[in-house]
Amino acid sequence: MRAAREEVLGRIRSALGSGSVPPEIPRAYRRRGVHEPGAPTLLDLLEERTLDYRAGFVRATPASLPDAVAAVLGEGVARVVIPPELDRGWVSKVDAELVVDDPSLTPATLDTTDAVVTACALAIAETGTLVLDGSADQGRRAVTLLPDLHVCVVGAGQVVGTVPEAVARLDPRRAMTFISGPSATSDIELNRVEGVHGPRRVVVILVLPVDPDQPE
Amino acid sequence: MTPPTAPAGVGGLSNGMSFPDAARLALGDTQLRRNLRAATGTIRAKRASVVAEVEDWEELREAGRQIKASAMNRLPELLEQLEREVASRGGVVHWARDATEASGIVTELVTATGARSVVKVKSMATQEIGLNEALEAAGIAPYETDLAELIVQLGHDFPSHILVPAIHRNRSEIRDIFLREMPGVDPHLTDEPHVLAEAARLHLRRRFLEATVAISGANFGVAETGTLVVVESEGNGRMCLTLPETLITVMGIEKVVPTWGDMEVFLQLLPRSSTGERMNPYTSMWTGVTAGDGPQAFHLVLLDNGRTATLADEVGREVLHCIRCSACLNVCPVYERTGGHAYGSVYPGPIGAVLTPQLTGIERSPSLPFASTLCGACYEVCPVKIDIPRVLVHLRARHVEASGPVPSPEAVVMGATAWAMREPRRWGLLQRITRLGRLLSRGGWIRRLPPPLSAWTSSRDLTAPPRHTFREWWAENHPQDDR
Numbered sequence A: 001m002r003a004a005r006e007e008v009l010g011r012i013r014s015a016l017g018s019g020s021v022p023p024e025i026p027r028a029y030r031r032r033g034v035h036e037p038g039a040p041t042l043l044d045l046l047e048e049r050t051l052d053y054r055a056g057f058v059r060a061t062p063a064s065l066p067d068a069v070a071a072v073l074g075e076g077v078a079r080v081v082i083p084p085e086l087d088r089g090w091v092s093k094v095d096a097e098l099v100v101d102d103p104s105l106t107p108a109t110l111d112t113t114d115a116v117v118t119a120c121a122l123a124i125a126e127t128g129t130l131v132l133d134g135s136a137d138q139g140r141r142a143v144t145l146l147p148d149l150h151v152c153v154v155g156a157g158q159v160v161g162t163v164p165e166a167v168a169r170l171d172p173r174r175a176m177t178f179i180s181g182p183s184a185t186s187d188i189e190l191n192r193v194e195g196v197h198g199p200r201r202v203v204v205i206l207v208l209p210v211d212p213d214q215p216e
Numbered sequence B: 001m002t003p004p005t006a007p008a009g010v011g012g013l014s015n016g017m018s019f020p021d022a023a024r025l026a027l028g029d030t031q032l033r034r035n036l037r038a039a040t041g042t043i044r045a046k047r048a049s050v051v052a053e054v055e056d057w058e059e060l061r062e063a064g065r066q067i068k069a070s071a072m073n074r075l076p077e078l079l080e081q082l083e084r085e086v087a088s089r090g091g092v093v094h095w096a097r098d099a100t101e102a103s104g105i106v107t108e109l110v111t112a113t114g115a116r117s118v119v120k121v122k123s124m125a126t127q128e129i130g131l132n133e134a135l136e137a138a139g140i141a142p143y144e145t146d147l148a149e150l151i152v153q154l155g156h157d158f159p160s161h162i163l164v165p166a167i168h169r170n171r172s173e174i175r176d177i178f179l180r181e182m183p184g185v186d187p188h189l190t191d192e193p194h195v196l197a198e199a200a201r202l203h204l205r206r207r208f209l210e211a212t213v214a215i216s217g218a219n220f221g222v223a224e225t226g227t228l229v230v231v232e233s234e235g236n237g238r239m240c241l242t243l244p245e246t247l248i249t250v251m252g253i254e255k256v257v258p259t260w261g262d263m264e265v266f267l268q269l270l271p272r273s274s275t276g277e278r279m280n281p282y283t284s285m286w287t288g289v290t291a292g293d294g295p296q297a298f299h300l301v302l303l304d305n306g307r308t309a310t311l312a313d314e315v316g317r318e319v320l321h322c323i324r325c326s327a328c329l330n331v332c333p334v335y336e337r338t339g340g341h342a343y344g345s346v347y348p349g350p351i352g353a354v355l356t357p358q359l360t361g362i363e364r365s366p367s368l369p370f371a372s373t374l375c376g377a378c379y380e381v382c383p384v385k386i387d388i389p390r391v392l393v394h395l396r397a398r399h400v401e402a403s404g405p406v407p408s409p410e411a412v413v414m415g416a417t418a419w420a421m422r423e424p425r426r427w428g429l430l431q432r433i434t435r436l437g438r439l440l441s442r443g444g445w446i447r448r449l450p451p452p453l454s455a456w457t458s459s460r461d462l463t464a465p466p467r468h469t470f471r472e473w474w475a476e477n478h479p480q481d482d483r
């Protein structure tokens, strides 16, 4: 094993020869967006881009969030899995069995749940992307994969404009998933079909900050 | 000494058929040509529209190109850093000089777990090394999980496109394959895409839940942090990367990028160029092993298999920058007519024409650098600005140098082409001059050229130059695709 390593590295060194200097990397592209996270323009853009993927998009306030979650889950959902530290208030109105995830639950058990409710690390408006980083309110990767419906709660302040702004805020040493709409394939005559292996439905619930002047 | 190329007789780099022979077969298949035309046309239009909305696209391309160039320049240091970072997070890094060694490592790792089957995410590298054949020989069943790969595997057939491997199959062919090969499938299966996708979902779900070992490729490996990145659409990738206990990733050494921050460039370039989406549905990123989340054993196999030989060619090495988006396939007039199988390799299209001969050594794929009209459309769409026409011409010259008595008329023509291509204006002029060749042709084929070129045409037919050059035709027919 050692021998292969030394040989491959040796081949690379001989192929490169000596004295070549790596080029400067020009970064003339947009490294920061023009809007602060959570700016109304970004929220509208996130909505537009999310709907474009044929995912759901709902706006709520902190007070109306429990009702919004319950409404999105709706009738057909019998079992809902939640990450261990999800804010329980969010699912307080849910009329289904709640399964709190822990690593002892097997994939087969997770597969018997109908939906999952999570928070997110952030969302990217331009690309309509949700980023999950495995924090305790988002759960391990399997919980957002096996249920057929993923409800993701996004705080307005978590919405950034561009990909570079997202990359700068994320810790790559965490296991992360970027999610842009429901699972999809275009393998059959390039017709887009939603839902092959991942959740066939994704619904974003955007939580807007409360306006202090306006009692709810 | 030049590093060795990929070994012959193993893996999917070359099936030994020459491009002209395979292309002639494909050109006779009208169903294939119809599927291809519809498919490539659709992706081209989608790509053009999502690229047009990115105002700093050209700046991103330039950054992408230079990040890759810099990574190649610092390859030993970056690979060592990647290895250190992965190891410090509980992963095990293996090095493979070639396809045989890589397949051997993977087979041994799987065998050690006791698993008799593995689930696989679509990966060019594992196709390149012929991993499925090696696993089967060891009594391990490899299950492809990407819908298109599943169609290919169940159809006992070969992939024909990097991104849409079953692009050569239409819906009724796919239904027939499923009815024939999928145990327990609904006998009343229709050919609607969502019905076929549902059948695949049911077929694979149990397999995902039971799998203990998964095998993947990687789109990127970040040296700075040891993070691996897989970009996909269906969620089969997430299933494989998340559910099994053991994950084995095979990655070409050229996939390393220096820093996490560099991902801000590639995560914009790749999805828009590839599927024509603002972002692909799923991108998974992991670093070594994460406690309580996903596989608890992780192996990374770093693969050479002719890459260092490619790196040794100062002109040819830029093809190692390729991020496998497949945009160049979709704009290629040759690919659109012949399809991927004609290239006789897992890497079809323009990128295949420049990558395969370098990985195998030009003597084993001598016709591939000629499988192009040098129209330049591939360069224009390439998200990392690989100058494919320039490399094609360079490889033609290398081939001619290596094989002909010097100076053969062919070498003269190719030398002239290389000269012309260094300067876009010269090239445009030359293209218009070669159009005069039509006057000499009969029935679309030039049978005899005047001396000294007659020495060339007496041994082969040369396709008559088209009435329009591709650039002209493209500009007339695709006014909206101005990028």
Ligand code: SF4
Pocket: B273, B321, B322, B323, B324, B325, B326, B327, B328, B329, B351, B378, B381, B382, B383, B384, B385, B386
């Ligand atoms: S050569 Fe460029 S356009 Fe072709 S697949 Fe590679 S990155 Fe994409």
